[in-house]
Amino acid sequence: MSTRMTLDEAASNRKIKIGAVMSYTQIFFGILSGLIYTPWMIHEIGQASYGLYMLTISLISMFAMDFGLDAAVSRFMSKYMAEGDHERAGRFLGIAYKLFIAISLVLFLILTVVYFFLDSIYSSLTATELEQLKVLYVIAGLFIVVSFPTKPFSGILVSHEQFLFSSALHLAEKVGTVALMVAALLLGYGLYALVIVNALVGTIVLLIEYVFIRRKTLVRANFQNREKGIYRDIFSFTSWSTITLVAQRFVLNITPSLLGILAGSASIALFSVGMVIEGYVWTIAASLGYLFLPKVSRMLSRNDREAIGYLFVRIGRIQLYIVGLILASFFILGREFMHLWVGPDFTDSYVIALLLIAPSVITLTQDIGNTTLIAENKVKYRAFAALIVAAISMTLSPLLIPHFGPIGAAIAICIGNIVGLVFYMNVIYHRVLGLDILGFFRKCHLKLLPGILLYTLIGWGIQFFFPSSNWFGFGLKGIVLISIYAVIMWGLAFDETEKAMFRQVFAQLKLRILSIHHTS
Numbered sequence: 001m002s003t004r005m006t007l008d009e010a011a012s013n014r015k016i017k018i019g020a021v022m023s024y025t026q027i028f029f030g031i032l033s034g035l036i037y038t039p040w041m042i043h044e045i046g047q048a049s050y051g052l053y054m055l056t057i058s059l060i061s062m063f064a065m066d067f068g069l070d071a072a073v074s075r076f077m078s079k080y081m082a083e084g085d086h087e088r089a090g091r092f093l094g095i096a097y098k099l100f101i102a103i104s105l106v107l108f109l110i111l112t113v114v115y116f117f118l119d120s121i122y123s124s125l126t127a128t129e130l131e132q133l134k135v136l137y138v139i140a141g142l143f144i145v146v147s148f149p150t151k152p153f154s155g156i157l158v159s160h161e162q163f164l165f166s167s168a169l170h171l172a173e174k175v176g177t178v179a180l181m182v183a184a185l186l187l188g189y190g191l192y193a194l195v196i197v198n199a200l201v202g203t204i205v206l207l208i209e210y211v212f213i214r215r216k217t218l219v220r221a222n223f224q225n226r227e228k229g230i231y232r233d234i235f236s237f238t239s240w241s242t243i244t245l246v247a248q249r250f251v252l253n254i255t256p257s258l259l260g261i262l263a264g265s266a267s268i269a270l271f272s273v274g275m276v277i278e279g280y281v282w283t284i285a286a287s288l289g290y291l292f293l294p295k296v297s298r299m300l301s302r303n304d305r306e307a308i309g310y311l312f313v314r315i316g317r318i319q320l321y322i323v324g325l326i327l328a329s330f331f332i333l334g335r336e337f338m339h340l341w342v343g344p345d346f347t348d349s350y351v352i353a354l355l356l357i358a359p360s361v362i363t364l365t366q367d368i369g370n371t372t373l374i375a376e377n378k379v380k381y382r383a384f385a386a387l388i389v390a391a392i393s394m395t396l397s398p399l400l401i402p403h404f405g406p407i408g409a410a411i412a413i414c415i416g417n418i419v420g421l422v423f424y425m426n427v428i429y430h431r432v433l434g435l436d437i438l439g440f441f442r443k444c445h446l447k448l449l450p451g452i453l454l455y456t457l458i459g460w461g462i463q464f465f466f467p468s469s470n471w472f473g474f475g476l477k478g479i480v481l482i483s484i485y486a487v488i489m490w491g492l493a494f495d496e497t498e499k500a501m502f503r504q505v506f507a508q509l510k511l512r513i514l515s516i517h518h519t520s
Contacts, residue, residue, distance in 0.1 A: 063110050241379055389413075
């Protein structure tokens, strides 16, 4: 039995490693394409048309909330698969599909009603712009409504640890979408092509996921189930998840309005650029958490708290390597990057971004703690944390914005994140999950921070003596800094397990290259 468990865990670890590599590849392509492709697209279709496109996406996204059901599918399916209870997993899946279909019907009714009020809501738009908005709205809205019932697909793939397929498919989706959009715009199809391409590629991806799930997974949805206990469990999980989502959206949606009222419209742009950088950092560092949900669920089914504590530290160190590199590099090069990317008028966005991402040095290194809360269905504590962040941010923002503008809003959100996501959540990880928080910081942050600080000092010196005025010099300097970071962390921070892991990766890569060369 132990041998079998060891083999299963080894296979799971391999899937997680492959999934992590593919996930980061997908993320970096998305960021790179956004930085390069988006300005070109705006130039091709015009700023006004791009504004209509983004308005359509944001308007529909405002109503297309899944109330935490997507996360619930991942959580409960992972739990039942860890327990080997395929029958209960099938009953849960049947209920999940029915709930998503019900939400899809309600969403269709809401979007239909909103359609007839578009003229009144956006009365400032010209007649031509309103006509374009309506066409975009119908195409994007129909795709969202039709695709909404397929949302459990991602949870099914996560619970079966099909990370390679999922990440590779979504990477292909991003590449295909950008390629088709570029082709459509070059052929002169214009604004409507953007939403049509998104809907077309999205539909193809969903069909491929459906075929894969039917052929490669064991669980089938049971629509005959009437078990009230599952409904109760889902409601308990999704109600707290919804509170978290609403609290997070409240901060993001209200802050621009506060800035517009108290500091003027220009401050909104400065804050938004800082938010974009924060979003990139979160996407890169938080991409590992969902990969470990099935693994943590198996640990909990065996009541192996010691293994969860070990994983908490191990993954925390890996995430701190990533977050430390990003945050320190942005501290060194961020002002210059902002100047090259969006121009000298956005200098304040550098400070805003730093304030928004600073708490991530702790919050994003504790993803396993959050994953464990999800696996144990204790997401209410995360909801409480989100409410604390929202309350503090929205209390301090009106006080700080008149004096410090958008930087004041960033300070308010930073303080909210420190109190809610750092102090409060660490108390929860210790008292509710029984994790050794002091041991975590000793083995993770205290071991790695000296190397990160040394890199920051060296990098700051390089930036002081070698400022860049173009992207080539900036990119070259970035490569040098990353190399310095790797050398410093290898010498001062990496433990033997981490060094062995990297040696193994490079050895496998070398063997793969040699085999390809031998075959050719």
